[in-house]
Amino acid sequence: MRTIHTDTIINNIKEMCIEANLHLAKDVVGAIAHAKDTEESQLGKKILGQLQENMDIAASESIPICQDTGMAVVFMQIGQDVHIEGQNLEDAINEGIRQGYVEGYLRKSVVKDPLERENTKDNTPGIIHYEIVPGENITITVAPKGFGSENMSRVCMLKPADGIEGVKEAVLETVRLAGPNACPPIVVGVGIGGTFEKCAILAKKALTRDLNQSSSTPYVAELEKELLEKINQLGYGPAGLGGRNTALGVNIETYPTHIAGLPVAINICCHVNRHVMRTI
Amino acid sequence: MEIKIQTPLEEETVNRLKAGDYIYISGTIYTARDAAHKRMFEAMGKGENPPLDLKNNIIYYLGPSPAKEGQVIGSAGPTTSSRMDKYTPLLLDNGLKGMIGKGKRSESVIESMKKNKAVYFAAVGGAGALLSKCIQSSEVIAYDDLGTEAIRKLEVENLPVIVVIDKEGNNLYETAVEEFKK
Numbered sequence: 001m002r003t004i005h006t007d008t009i010i011n012n013i014k015e016m017c018i019e020a021n022l023h024l025a026k027d028v029v030g031a032i033a034h035a036k037d038t039e040e041s042q043l044g045k046k047i048l049g050q051l052q053e054n055m056d057i058a059a060s061e062s063i064p065i066c067q068d069t070g071m072a073v074v075f076m077q078i079g080q081d082v083h084i085e086g087q088n089l090e091d092a093i094n095e096g097i098r099q100g101y102v103e104g105y106l107r108k109s110v111v112k113d114p115l116e117r118e119n120t121k122d123n124t125p126g127i128i129h130y131e132i133v134p135g136e137n138i139t140i141t142v143a144p145k146g147f148g149s150e151n152m153s154r155v156c157m158l159k160p161a162d163g164i165e166g167v168k169e170a171v172l173e174t175v176r177l178a179g180p181n182a183c184p185p186i187v188v189g190v191g192i193g194g195t196f197e198k199c200a201i202l203a204k205k206a207l208t209r210d211l212n213q214s215s216s217t218p219y220v221a222e223l224e225k226e227l228l229e230k231i232n233q234l235g236y237g238p239a240g241l242g243g244r245n246t247a248l249g250v251n252i253e254t255y256p257t258h259i260a261g262l263p264v265a266i267n268i269c270c271h272v273n274r275h276v277m278r279t280i
Numbered sequence: 281m282e283i284k285i286q287t288p289l290e291e292e293t294v295n296r297l298k299a300g301d302y303i304y305i306s307g308t309i310y311t312a313r314d315a316a317h318k319r320m321f322e323a324m325g326k327g328e329n330p331p332l333d334l335k336n337n338i339i340y341y342l343g344p345s346p347a348k349e350g351q352v353i354g355s356a357g358p359t360t361s362s363r364m365d366k367y368t369p370l371l372l373d374n375g376l377k378g379m380i381g382k383g384k385r386s387e388s389v390i391e392s393m394k395k396n397k398a399v400y401f402a403a404v405g406g407a408g409a410l411l412s413k414c415i416q417s418s419e420v421i422a423y424d425d426l427g428t429e430a431i432r433k434l435e436v437e438n439l440p441v442i443v444v445i446d447k448e449g450n451n452l453y454e455t456a457v458e459e460f461k462k
Contacts, residue, residue: 235457
């Protein structure tokens with residue numbers, strides 16, 4: 001049994017919110033550089049160069065990479081041998097978000113009620129996913145999610161008979177519908193299986209996986225590769241203004257499902273695919 | 281073609297701009313996004329004047345991140361334009377000449393642009409730190425209570441944008457994608 005105080009959780013989440021909004025992870029930076037090297041459209045190349053310049057300014061002057069600093073999505077993997085001391089855990093996580101967004105000069109983009117739409121002014125609450133895992137550590141992933149791309153995401157309840165071809169078409173159709181709106185080059189997170197809500201969470205989680213790391217299931221890894229190629233043949237390109245680099249990567253997660261179903265969720269993320277992970 | 285233009289957008293400037301042109305905008309522009317559009321639209325529906333002079337002006341669909349001490353503005357890139365489509369034809373009918381955002385527009389917006397001879401520009405989404413460098417000053421002029429969604433008057437210098445839809449209705453999103461589709 002190990003004791004972790006909620007102050008430690010607050011501080012880490014605060015720092016991670018700020019870090020995620022100022023610095024992209026190495027895999028995304030590398031994928032943008034690779035896209036620039038391979039882009040055939042001159043305008044596309046220029047835009048990718050601007051994205052690189054933008055990342056440099058964000059890092060050196062502490063200006064968020066994108067003004068949409070997102071709704072804070074937090075994955076908490078809590079070791080079952082951890083004892084959490086201090087305040088209520090959910091309140092602590094939201095306090096970390098609050099401090100990060102206020103002290104980090106990040107945009108407050110959350111409204112208290114989806115229809116009354118009054119801004120909460122501190123970007124809370126976050127979207128928190130808990131998972132109990134073996135061990136005595138807590139692994140926290142903070143993934144601020146922008147809504148230009150979130151709005152273009154979909155859940156499709158396919159039939160078992162639709163099979164892998166149905167999954168491919170659902171993904172490609174989602175990317176076509178998103179077109180220039182989701183700020184390509186995009187990252188595509190796909191969740192296949194589970195239930196209606198499980199596949200959506202899988203898709204979100206898929207976005208936090210390193211782009212250089214394929215699925216450990218061989219046929220899923222093949223599917224990731226095939227879909228990336230097909231998406232990049234659609235022609236949208238950087239900023240949707242034409243080109244070969246519409247997506248930087250496709251990450252797929254799967255889960256067992258019901259004999260009657262084939263749920264598929266496609267979570268689109270812009271090139272500002274933010275995720276920071278720490279184990280405490 | 282690369283063209284430098286100055287606001288306000290006079291008709292002769294609009295006439296020169298073609299889908300695909302790379303433009304540097306200098307002068308005064310205004311920010312407004314979802315909540316400000318809704319409020320302006322409702323006010324104008326009641327016969328009230330909008331809080332900015334729309335005639336020959338440009339609206340940038342932007343909700344910036346907060347400025348730190350010594351900064352003019354925080355990160356300042358475009359938001360998705362289609363959410364403003366419902367409100368846009370009324371603004372165009374009242375003199376709005378240009379919009380800066382990202383992503384597709386509805387048929388009714390494009391028809392209204394053709395009728396009113398207006399232009400739709402895209403700024404690069406997700407390049408808010410870079411774009412903020414072109415903003416020389418920023419002042420909230422209306423709807424302060426909306427926070428990031430308030431209407432701001434910006435002075436910009438060489439703000440880089442691309443003409444996506446020109447006054448004839450030519451649409452770069454459609455033509456450019458055809459070129460690279462396999």
